[in-house]
């Protein structure tokens with residue numbers, strides 16, 4: 710097992726055509742601590758996001774957590790986790806002056822601001838800051854043994870990684886209030902029912918299901934994907950009339966791109982599109 714707190718793997722979108730680019734899988738790697746987000750992990754996530762944004766071969770980014778592996782002799786087996794939250798051991802004794810700068814410039818915002826599509830691949834606990842990593846991604850695929858929650862209330866806290874805001878926009882005010890007030894976990898099926906996750910699979914099928922989704926997304930024009938993300942995001946950040954104006958503008962601008970011409974011609978000639986931005 711590597712000591713790196715964030716493992717980065719590049720998977721071709723299309724094995725037969727390396728030109729198409731890669732899906733990058735970023736694995737948070739502290740399985741002994743259920744992948745809790747300490748400052749080293751947060752620093753690695755921020756650096757990774759800055760790097761990946763500069764890499765023209767990247768089409769889609771998958772965030773996940775490392776599996777625990779078998780327990781050493783005589784030790785209890787650690788459970789599977791996506792991320793069990795911010796590292797609580799780093800909270801002890803801190804005051805607002807210390808925590809504020811750490812939480813102002815954080816990994817959740819770095820993930821949220823990525824211009825390319827992001828998917829959280831969740832196998833196990835996604836709690837607190839882990840639930841917030843998942844909701845900072847565009848989509849979520851979860852194994853059926855996963856559990857989601859915002860247990861910060863039990864620490865005398867509230868979510869601090871954008872969770873109150875992004876959860877409320879994703880699953881609604883009432884459901885967010887219940888999660889934040891009670892700190893209780895919900896299972897993957899309930900998370901699916903309320904729209905917190907897009908797909909639920911058996912643990913053995915999780916990676917294939919997620920990568921199929923990432924490859925499907927990654928096969929599109931990367932320029933058009935970026936425009937799509939920024940435009941849908943406007944729905945969360947502006948009024949309806951302003952958002953519709955943003956969409957009309959983005960839609961019209963795409964008519965000046967080669968990829969629009971390539972896509973339309975490909976449809977009409979019944980050929981697969983070979984994007985300029987691929």
Ligand code: COA
Nearest residue numbers: 741742743745788793794795796797798834836837838860
């Ligand atoms: N921060 C720091 N360490 C954490 C952690 C966190 N958020 N979540 C788990 N760990 C550590 C535990 O301290 C333990 O370390 P140890 O083996 O060195 O003692 C290890 O991960 C395994 O966790 P453990 O609690 O023994 O597993 P469990 O199966 O009994 O319980 C959970 C699993 C997820 C229910 C429990 O770990 C938990 O409640 N974690 C905290 C969740 C939380 O409040 N997150 C919000 C943080 S703001």
